Amino acid sequence: MAMTTSGRTRIAVVTGAGRGIGLAIVRALAKDGFTVVAGTRTATDDLQAATPHTFTVDLATPDGPDRLVRHTLEQHGGIDLLVNNVAGTSTPSGGFLELGDDAWQHTLNLTLMTAVRTTRTALPNLLERRGAVVNISSVNARLPQPRLIAQSAAKAALSNLGKALAEEFGPQGLRVNTISPGPVWTDIWTSPGGPGDLLAQRAGIARENITDQLPARIGLSTARFTDPQEIAALVVFLASGHVPNMSGSDLVIDGGLLKTV
Structure with a gap:
């Protein structure tokens, strides 16, 4: 079991956990001994096999992130790790002139504001337990593409949020790091x-x-x-506390895509 120095099992919350990267993260954390609360709009069979602690919620709603965190606190008593993974990946692809306000709002809300709301609600408990936050961003935060202009902008904001949180709350023991995958x-x-x-x-x-x-x-x-399990392995590493002075970092795993940036 993944234990803290006090001997208690660590609790992790993962958003956007139903498939892909999120599902891989849930599996890896559970294997490492965490009790994993998986926030998802659809509790797939694969997810329920990975953790018995699924919570069905629409994280795009203003109260969705709050409900997920409060459910975790009520059921498990605390949060040691928050993984902000959910993103507006269903936004229609297209250049700037092809995207209206609804597409921009969808992407910014699900990719950025969900992380803001979830972190804000979990923060007091994370500080109390000297926990960690891992944000799943993207190389597109640094490598904007016209076809993914809204997602690139939202991921850039998410990456910046992680650094700002690390700067503000690092002195209180909170570690905040970002993982920026390329094509997964x-x-x-x-x-x-x-x-x-x-x-x-x-x-x-x-x-x-x-x-x-x-x-x-x-x-x-x-x-x-990149395989989703590679992203999950980085999350487990960042959650381990083996490098306690790593905070405000942005770990890129992109197969060399950013070599010219």
């Missing part, structure tokens, strides 16, 4: 009409050859997508 092999890349499909079509790559050919075409030095 999830269903976002495999779904018809998704970014993988669109990029493959532009590059003249057949769908069945996306994993073999697309990474190198889009500039990944490793010629492979």
Whole structure:
């Protein structure tokens, strides 16, 4: 079991936990001994197999994050780790002139404001327990793309939020760090009409050859997508406290995509 120095089991809250990166994080933390409360709009079979502590909630609503945190405090007595993973990934892709206010509001609300609201409610308990926050951002915070302009802006704001929180609350023992993945092999890349499909079509790559050919075409030095378990491994490391003076950091895992930035 993942124990604190006082001998109690550590409690983690993960947002956007139903699939992809979030699901991998839940699995890795549970394997490491955490009691993991998974906040999700849809409690999938895979998620319920990973943790018995799922909480179905729409985190896009103003009171959703508050409900998730308060449920965790009531059921488990505290929070040692908060992973802000949920993001507005369903925003329609397109350039600046293709996105109206609704698309911008959706992305900023789910990607940034959910993290703000969840952290704000959890913060007093996190400070009391000298806990940690990990924000899942993106290389697009530094590498904006017209097709992902709203998501890039929201992730840049999330990255900045993490550094600001680390600066303000670091003296009180809170560690806040950010992980910025590049392309991660999830269903976002495999779904018809998704970014993988669109990029493959532009590059003249057949769908069945996306994993073999697309990474190198889009500039990944490793010629492979990042696996969700790799992101999860970084979360476990940051949660471990093995490097207690690491706070305000932004760990990039992108297969070398940012090598020219």
